[in-house]
Amino acid sequence: MLEKKQHNYEKAVLVGVVTQNQDADKLQEYMDELEFLALTAGATVDRRFTQNLTQPDPKTFVGSGKAQEIKEYVKENEIGTIIFDDELSPSQLKNLEKEIEVKILDRTNLILDIFAQRAQTSYARTQVELAQYQYLLPRLSKMWSHLDKQKGGIGMRGPGETEIETDRRIIRDRISLLKDKLKIIDKQMATQRNNRGKVVRAALVGYTNVGKSTLMNAISKSDVFAENKLFATLDTTVRKVVIGNLPFLLTDTVGFIRKLPTQLVESFKSTLDEVREADLLIHVVDISHESFEDHIESVNQILMEINAHQKPMIMVFNKIDDFSYEKKDEDDLTPSSSRNVSLEEWKRTWMNKSKHPAVFISALTKENFPEMKKLIYDEIMRIHISRFPYNDFLFEYFDNDEDEESEKED
Structure with a gap:
């Protein structure tokens, strides 16, 4: 059963940058964690791409040359998902999708997707749905064109998957409704704590x-x-x-x-x-x-x-x-591990x-x-x-x- 499930995992590549605020060792730690997040969400990581930059490129997060290298690799190896280690701006998401033409996720979207999978109760699902809509709202124009091409998979669970025609006004109304619903639940939980x-x-x-x-x-x-x-x-x-x-x-x-x-x-x-x-x-x-x-x-x-x-x-x-732990002999000069x-x-x-x-x-x-x-x-x-x-x-x-x-x- 597990073997069959493995075949359904999405192939993904990871992308991160070394900056003046994040050295190579720190990036390695974050990328290890990002790979664990990807595995939890249901993806197998095929390769990691890293680049040294003073700061992330405001247009595509990575430089144009690196973006082209990633584009060629995912096309040659039939990779369906690219996951970036940091949260991408709406314009970066739009530019990357236009340039590479595969599903683009950032760390925030990946974590939200895991939460969507893990939420079991109505309360948890409401919390996750609110977070998803808040993330989605500034990226609305990008998401709809994206969803026309991609159906389902990591990052596609929850709001938007079946309602392509939804506009910003309806999204804001939904956010308001979810906030009101959570306020009611919050009061109930506060009462439970007091009781x-x-x-x-x-x-x-x-x-x-x-x-x-x-x-x-x-x-x-x-x-x-x-x-x-x-x-x-x-x-x-x-x-x-x-x-x-x-x-x-x-x-x-x-x-x-x-x-x-x-x-x-x-x-x-x-x-x-x-x-x-x-x-x-x-x-x-x-x-x-x-x-x-x-x-x-x-x-x-x-x-x-x-x-x-x-x-x-x-x-x-x-x-x-x-x-x-194994006690060393007195004459053993080997440093403790x-x-x-x-x-x-x-x-x-x-x-x-x-x-x-x-x-x-x-x-x-x-x-x-x-x-x-x-x-x-x-x-x-x-x-x-x-x-x-x-x-x-x-x-x-x-x-x-x-x-x-x-x-x-x-």
Whole structure:
């Protein structure tokens, strides 16, 4: 079944530029991520094209010579899609399509397409549709001629596919209608949050595909969808969790990404409200990713944009199971490898000395879970006591995994 699906993947090429603000190493990271995005959307990458420019060409993003090279390659190799690493202006899209005559996507359009595939609930679909229309409106003249030639595929899901005759006025009316619909849903979700009472709320945040949903399942013993693809989770999931004898609410949220489209930040406002209104943020980091420090910075930047950066936070460095450790002999002078790190060595790094409490775990194998649960318990307890200073109920921490095992044995 998987083999058959592979044959239906679209062939695509990627295009990026090295500029004064983005060196070759940084571009390589972005292109790796773009290829993962393309794979998630349903494309196989045939080749990458890069060019050194002071800044992107205002007409075609890349220079005319590079555009001609790309045109010749896609024609010779029957490539149907070209994906650019940055958001293209409406004029750049129009000029590129006229020059190369194949489907042109940019990073924003690709991410919107993945969201369109992943949206399961009516609420998520409404959010994605609004973001798509907001992206579409300034590109309307380009999109209609484009859709006359191309039917379906990546970047073609959602608004516009079956309504070629739609004009700007109808698009604006649709945007207004979707915004009104989201306002109603926002009020309903705000009421739901208020009805949760005074229970302490924690939210899982982090870069996409760092293991938040896997961690959610492990802590809450639930079955939230988790997959090794970008944006596996779009809909907010809330579960009641008890650690020790202390209950709290845990929320799994949509993952962040570098160059996150502004349309998505706006349309997913209510999803981000779960982060804004949380009492504690649990920032999950994929420590096995070579760019995890950039991921931390990207998440912190988005938290700052939504005014959630000053909340209490726990840093959970996940996927230590991707590393191995073998104790070296005393006379072994071979330098330690980044793939050969013990838990105690992790604790001596700068990551364990930041302003936020930190823990190193594997959500998959549950390695070092007792320490993580104790850390979460202490932070939740601190917030609980500050909220209810006269509560005379005494909490005592115990590992409820052990307690459940003893109940099963009885």
